[in-house]
Amino acid sequence: MKILTVGGGPGGLYASLLLKKANPSLDIQVIERNPAGATYGWGVVFSDRTLNVYREADSKTYQQITDSFVIWTAIDTCYRDAVVRCEGHSFAGMYRKKLLQLLQERCRELGVRLTFDTEFDDLSIFPDYDLVIAADGVNSKIRNAFADKFQPTMTRGAAKYIWFGTNMVLDAFTFYFRENEHGLFQAHAYPFDGTRSTFIVECEEDVWRRAGLDTTDEATSVAYCEALFAQDLRGRKLLSNKSSWLNFNEVRCKTWRHKNIILLGDAAHTAHFSIGSGTKLAMDGAVALVNSFIANDDLETALRLYEMERRPRVESLQAAALVSQTYFENMRRYTHLDPLSFTSNLLTRSGRITYDNLRVRDPYYIDRVDMDFSGVGTGKTAVSLAPPPLFNPYTLRGMTLPNRVAVQPALTGAASDGVLTPAAIAELVEQAQGGVGLLVSGETAVSANARITPDDPGLYSDAAQAAWAQVADALHSQTKAKLCVQLNHAGRRGATRPRRRGLDIPLQRGAWPLGAWPLVAPSPIAYTPTSQQPEMVDEVGMGEITAVFAQAAARAAAAGVDMLLLNMGHGYLLGSFLSPLSNKRSDAYGGSLENRMRFPLAVLAAVRGVWPQERPLAVALNVTDWAKGGIEEMEGVAMARVLKAHGVDLLLPLAGQTTVDEQPSYGAGFLTSLSELVRHEAGLPTMVGGYLQTTGEVNSILAAGRADLCVMTGK
Numbered sequence: 001m002k003i004l005t006v007g008g009g010p011g012g013l014y015a016s017l018l019l020k021k022a023n024p025s026l027d028i029q030v031i032e033r034n035p036a037g038a039t040y041g042w043g044v045v046f047s048d049r050t051l052n053v054y055r056e057a058d059s060k061t062y063q064q065i066t067d068s069f070v071i072w073t074a075i076d077t078c079y080r081d082a083v084v085r086c087e088g089h090s091f092a093g094m095y096r097k098k099l100l101q102l103l104q105e106r107c108r109e110l111g112v113r114l115t116f117d118t119e120f121d122d123l124s125i126f127p128d129y130d131l132v133i134a135a136d137g138v139n140s141k142i143r144n145a146f147a148d149k150f151q152p153t154m155t156r157g158a159a160k161y162i163w164f165g166t167n168m169v170l171d172a173f174t175f176y177f178r179e180n181e182h183g184l185f186q187a188h189a190y191p192f193d194g195t196r197s198t199f200i201v202e203c204e205e206d207v208w209r210r211a212g213l214d215t216t217d218e219a220t221s222v223a224y225c226e227a228l229f230a231q232d233l234r235g236r237k238l239l240s241n242k243s244s245w246l247n248f249n250e251v252r253c254k255t256w257r258h259k260n261i262i263l264l265g266d267a268a269h270t271a272h273f274s275i276g277s278g279t280k281l282a283m284d285g286a287v288a289l290v291n292s293f294i295a296n297d298d299l300e301t302a303l304r305l306y307e308m309e310r311r312p313r314v315e316s317l318q319a320a321a322l323v324s325q326t327y328f329e330n331m332r333r334y335t336h337l338d339p340l341s342f343t344s345n346l347l348t349r350s351g352r353i354t355y356d357n358l359r360v361r362d363p364y365y366i367d368r369v370d371m372d373f374s375g376v377g378t379g380k381t382a383v384s385l386a387p388p389p390l391f392n393p394y395t396l397r398g399m400t401l402p403n404r405v406a407v408q409p410a411l412t413g414a415a416s417d418g419v420l421t422p423a424a425i426a427e428l429v430e431q432a433q434g435g436v437g438l439l440v441s442g443e444t445a446v447s448a449n450a451r452i453t454p455d456d457p458g459l460y461s462d463a464a465q466a467a468w469a470q471v472a473d474a475l476h477s478q479t480k481a482k483l484c485v486q487l488n489h490a491g492r493r494g495a496t497r498p499r500r501r502g503l504d505i506p507l508q509r510g511a512w513p514l515g516a517w518p519l520v521a522p523s524p525i526a527y528t529p530t531s532q533q534p535e536m537v538d539e540v541g542m543g544e545i546t547a548v549f550a551q552a553a554a555r556a557a558a559a560g561v562d563m564l565l566l567n568m569g570h571g572y573l574l575g576s577f578l579s580p581l582s583n584k585r586s587d588a589y590g591g592s593l594e595n596r597m598r599f600p601l602a603v604l605a606a607v608r609g610v611w612p613q614e615r616p617l618a619v620a621l622n623v624t625d626w627a628k629g630g631i632e633e634m635e636g637v638a639m640a641r642v643l644k645a646h647g648v649d650l651l652l653p654l655a656g657q658t659t660v661d662e663q664p665s666y667g668a669g670f671l672t673s674l675s676e677l678v679r680h681e682a683g684l685p686t687m688v689g690g691y692l693q694t695t696g697e698v699n700s701i702l703a704a705g706r707a708d709l710c711v712m713t714g715k
Helices: 010-022 052-057 059-069 096-109 123-128 141-145 205-208 218-228 278-295 298-331 341-349 357-363 364-373 422-432 462-478 539-558 571-579 593-610 633-645 670-681 695-703
Strands: 002-006 025-030 043-048 069-072 075-079 080-086 093-096 112-117 129-134 153-164 174-178 181-190 196-205 246-253 262-265 394-396 399-401 405-407 438-445 482-488 563-568 617-624 651-657 687-692 709-712
Touching: 002 010, 002 123, 002 399, 010 025, 010 129, 010 278, 025 174, 043 096, 043 181, 043 278, 052 059, 052 278, 069 181, 069 278, 075 181, 075 341, 080 341, 080 364, 093 181, 096 112, 123 205, 129 141, 141 262, 153 205, 153 218, 153 298, 153 709, 174 422, 174 687, 181 205, 196 205, 246 298, 262 571, 278 298, 341 357, 341 364, 341 462, 357 364, 357 394, 357 695, 399 695, 422 462, 438 670, 462 482, 462 539, 482 539, 539 563, 539 593, 563 593, 593 617, 593 633, 617 670, 633 651, 651 670, 651 687, 687 695, 695 709
Parallel strands: 002 025, 002 129, 025 112, 075 174, 129 262, 405 438, 405 709, 438 482, 482 563, 563 617, 617 651, 687 709
Antiparallel strands: 043 093, 069 093, 075 080, 153 196, 153 246, 174 181, 181 196, 394 399
16 A cells, blocks of 8 residues: 655644554655744643553654653632643653654654655645655645545634744643733743743733734734733743744544545644643554554445544543633633632632542642632631532522522422412422522412413412422421522413324423423424414503512412512513514514513513512523524623623523524533533522532532523422
8 A cells, every 4th residue: 555644733743653563565755845844832731641642553662752741730720910730731842853753753653754844735646656645734735626526614713823832841830810001911831841831822802802802913022921920920931933923723524534545634623722632642643543553454335434543532522622722812801810729720620620520639729729719718717627618608699509509399299279289288398408608499480371371380379379388398497408489471382182093191291301391392292382473462461461470479478489480481471572583573572682672681680679678689681582583691601691680690591592493402511511601791599400410510610700690400
């Protein structure tokens, strides 16, 4: 076989030498556009010091590489002139130029032909080779030449960054945060040999422009960043090597292979530098590619199996990297946090590290987090021990919860004529006896025709009020939990009892946690919409609806309910007024955000007017509709700000389910990301729902400041 590798970076060199080692008869040539001794960039970092896959692939390069490693286990966060250290992380770094030299020497030793300082442009020679490895980087000429086959997408990041070195020696992966008159800058820094470190400076693009860095040369950029981070550099210099300001480009391709061409490394995929090393990603890909060749004689089969095996791992890393990239692009959002909360938020930003992980890695750090969360670090108390975040009390207005965990039991056949059944009352009390801080009801109708199904509970009769009073009395006398009732009007999502083959069938809602119920029940069950579309409700009807909400709130107060939750999401009546997908009115209640909020705010004012001032009032709100033309996240934040100004104390973020066409995919942490967005951008406390099943998940969210309360999935 004849093999051509275009691109002499770590991925291309490593794939070439491993193929040659596996089969010395192969004719392999590497063509690289840069000179043999040139490299741009500084250190490369490997997040796993074991690297067993490299030892098994080629023990000689493994030994040479690991002998060149600088090892460290700490992450330092330098923020507000405080340094917060977290130990127990495993990192290894080395000089990129040294890595290239080692791989080049090994290629020559095995008989791989290397050609440097040559720009490759002749695609016509590809048929002369059995295999072409396109390892020519993020701006791959080969990928772009066959774009109709590889179908690449390149997404430009919002932040600007520049890659420096420094003659300062670090002993930790270090994040620096500095703010001046132009805005916030951050630096990602780590050691790579005994005398130098990598120092990447990043900022929002408008900050970069205000600083005048869009019109400066390389030397001026160096001087600006040296002055900005002078306190952190401690008299050391920043080193430049054709350093320029860039935007990170995320590369994805529909396929990595075409005929005898395979994309490798940055030519096929990129992941943001804040979460991992592109070098390691490319070298791991090289190992997987060669292993596929060893296991398969047929070229097409080998390439297909390589992509099938490698793609899921790459896409998983890219998903985590995108979350991390977005986090750093919006860093200003978190600068109000104290140093320990800020650090916890940073460390757990992608979801790959959790509170429980950190407890194992560095129990001393987590002890500090617990004490800080409990207020011990304020000096107000002399105790040196504190519970995990979820066991801390939480106060809203005059209500104090014993802990930060809420639960919403999923009840089937919960009520008869809107009145809770004895079995439902017993189940609610049993759930509260499990030690939770807050018991949240399901959607509770404000009138008989506001029910989603005939089995739904309500708060529109004396009997219904008495049933809820029974629940409240039991909770207050037998537990420390508080009771939150969720008031709702089904609107167009109301339904008669669904039937199949003449048999009554209950709605299957039990498997869907709060904040994640489907718009329509699983097939063959279907809703029968009522006529209460937003455009069909006149002002008389609005007045009547406002009145029943207020009456239900007054009944809740009389029943001893501790908190109300108004549902303004998921396509129910109030939510359908808020969303452009469902609100097609052209009068004062449709169109602009101000108009769409007019009726929900009128309901809110009526409820707030009868609800005791010392008791908190919450809202469940669609922060996004998912669908094009619906509520977008920043519009959701704007609504949250308005709700806060009108007396709302807490927000439960929701997403999607406004129309039957929406098929929301609640990925891990999505609702939590919405909670974090609202909490930091709108300054409104949040309660996050979804698939939260472990205390570790809850502690991770709370310690990082992503929510104030968490709804765990009940039985």
